[in-house]
Amino acid sequence: MTAATTGPSPLAPAWLEYPEDPNALAPQLWASGVQRNDDGQIAVQGLGVSQLARDHGTPLLVLDEDDFRGRARAFRDAFDEAFADLCGGVDVYYAGKSFLCTAAARWVAEEGLRLDTASGGELAAALRAGVEPAHIGLHGNNKSDAEMRRALQAGVGRIVVDSLDELDRLTELAAEAGAVAPVMLRLTPGVHAHTHEFIATAHEDQKFGLSMAGGLASQAGQAVARALAAESVDLRGLHCHIGSQIFEAEGFGVAAEKLLGFLAEIAAEHGVALEELDLGGGHGIAYTPADAPRTPADIATTLAGVVRAACTKLGIRCPRISIEPGRAISGPAGFTLYEAGVRKTVTVDGADGTTHPRRYVSVDGGMSDNPRPVLYEADYSVALASRTSASGAVLSRVVGKHCESGDLVVKDAYLPEDVGRGDLLAVPATGAYCHSLSSNYNMLTRPAVVAVRDGRARVIIRRETEDDLFARETGL
Structure with missing residues (x-):
């Protein structure tokens, strides 16, 4: 089996820097109410992602309502003043x-x-x-x-x-x-x-x-x-x-x-x-x-x-x-929570003829809840959300579960080497054009959307069910 290698990878795009701390969250990517709590989990307004996953399942679009409202006010106030x-x-x-x-x-x-x-x-x-x-x-x-x-x-x-x-x-x-x-x-x-x-x-x-x-x-x-x-x-x-x-x-x-x-x-x-x-x-x-x-x-x-x-x-x-x-307004206010499943490491030929490992981590969603990477070659970031890790980071590609080779969630990211089945991963900046563009491709049900305000989560769009998938069929 090919082994993953910690440290910077020649396969990484030029803009992707190797993280000094793979547990750190870049603040510009996340809603203002998002941070790691004392348990090392990503939390929004103090509500940890493990609790959100237990209560609402994954994939899950999580919106920081206060952040959304704050960004709306910021545009209103700044333009009125100017x-x-x-x-x-x-x-x-x-x-x-x-x-x-x-x-x-x-x-x-x-x-x-x-x-x-x-x-x-x-x-x-x-x-x-x-x-x-x-x-x-x-x-x-x-x-x-x-x-x-x-x-x-x-x-x-x-x-x-x-x-x-x-x-x-x-x-x-x-x-x-x-x-x-x-x-x-x-x-x-x-x-x-x-x-x-x-x-x-x-x-x-x-x-x-x-x-x-x-x-x-x-x-x-x-x-x-x-x-x-x-x-x-x-x-x-x-x-x-x-x-x-x-x-x-x-x-x-x-x-x-x-x-x-x-x-x-x-x-x-x-x-x-x-x-x-x-x-x-x-x-x-x-x-x-x-x-x-x-x-x-x-x-x-x-x-x-x-x-x-x-x-x-x-x-x-x-x-x-x-x-x-x-x-x-909506984009930075949201992140998508996934559960990791299959992982594998492959060998990729570099431009200079050398070979290098790339880690693939599959999650329980994909292009049906975020088609932007396949439509626009859009880049996203990702973080291990349910815990922190002492492992070094490896170049990883987060992929969905759809029957498409282009089903990418995050094309290039550094994730802790020990990320594996059952871990929760969070992809920030998904509040815009993810739910709006979502589909039932491969007959996956679309995720729920929860809004968090004052430390409490409420469902504003419920998760689809299999009954919803068949609700428009007339031959049953």
């Missing part, structure tokens, strides 16, 4: 696609945020949670008639229109209903975020938004003219979203300057000063110790400076600004 003298504050829309259930919808509403939805189902969750309809936005590049009718009937505060085709259809539906549709136009400013190709959403060759190329003669310019001429449309303003998991400030600044310039062109051509400008979300979080996310205060101050300078240069009044953080 933009107070420009436009009286900022409307912060939580991007529900990152993680949404009725409990989370209530949290953001209670913390003074609004809610961005991207489908009829997300809209239904917001309404069922009791979110004020005027504080809800509806996104989507291919909204159905039923979704647009529901939004109009509910009285949502904004419908973000994605194309000329959709604008024409919404105009008709609103007229039929005797309503006036509150519209934001989603534009593509041509800003390329430094991110993975599949989640960079501001370049021209993609499904989202109206092109600005050509100024007022562009698709965006045509949409403005049509919306202003339509009696059943109230054109509120412009919207853009330049990508996801972005750490640099420059892209947001360039996008803001472009859209403010376009607002100035609209005012000059049509004599109308549109009242709102949404600069989207996409702010990055730490998935590995190599990531260095910016604070909400830093993001807000930087962006306010760009907007202030652009408005002064253009001689226009600053519109009401809105933003849409999602991952930056």
Whole structure:
């Protein structure tokens, strides 16, 4: 049998440093209430993972509710302060696609945020949670008639229109209903975020938004003219979203300057000063110790400076600004708890012709509860959660139990050499886009979601059962 070797491995990626203490937790990866307790277990607000596993099973998505709420407040307060003298504050829309259930919808509403939805189902969750309809936005590049009718009937505060085709259809539906549709136009400013190709959403060759190329003669310019001429449309303003998991400030600044310039062109051509400008979300979080996310205060101050300078240069009044953080609120608030099973060590050929060991540790979940590694080649971190270890660390790959070779949970990590069957492992920063993207692949049931507040855990989404798997089948 191949033996695992402690110490740095030539197979490790350049960003992955060998840990001096494999039991240490990098604080930027975890919710504020997470730390090791006196028994060496990872605990959230003092509640140990062994107790969580006994009470709720694994895999388990654990959310620190206080951390989630605190991050929501941080965006609200930082942007209100930075933009107070420009436009009286900022409307912060939580991007529900990152993680949404009725409990989370209530949290953001209670913390003074609004809610961005991207489908009829997300809209239904917001309404069922009791979110004020005027504080809800509806996104989507291919909204159905039923979704647009529901939004109009509910009285949502904004419908973000994605194309000329959709604008024409919404105009008709609103007229039929005797309503006036509150519209934001989603534009593509041509800003390329430094991110993975599949989640960079501001370049021209993609499904989202109206092109600005050509100024007022562009698709965006045509949409403005049509919306202003339509009696059943109230054109509120412009919207853009330049990508996801972005750490640099420059892209947001360039996008803001472009859209403010376009607002100035609209005012000059049509004599109308549109009242709102949404600069989207996409702010990055730490998935590995190599990531260095910016604070909400830093993001807000930087962006306010760009907007202030652009408005002064253009001689226009600053519109009401809105933003849409999602991952930056929900992501670090959550971690996924797994139980380890099979482990093995294999020999891998290095680039120089030498061979080196790699440890594989299988867990009781995988791509059905977190498909991001296989979809986006996303990197995550992992920690031994149920105890500490005096063993040295070995290069490890944490994999799921699905019948797929690409079923990775954590591609590269250093774990204690003695990690084995029955140990609990915790993967941080899974509060965003894990539950939302989860599936029943291989007919696995989806995990429960528990929220911890004041040291107490409560189930906010129950674990699926086998009965749930067969509930839609008609042949039984």
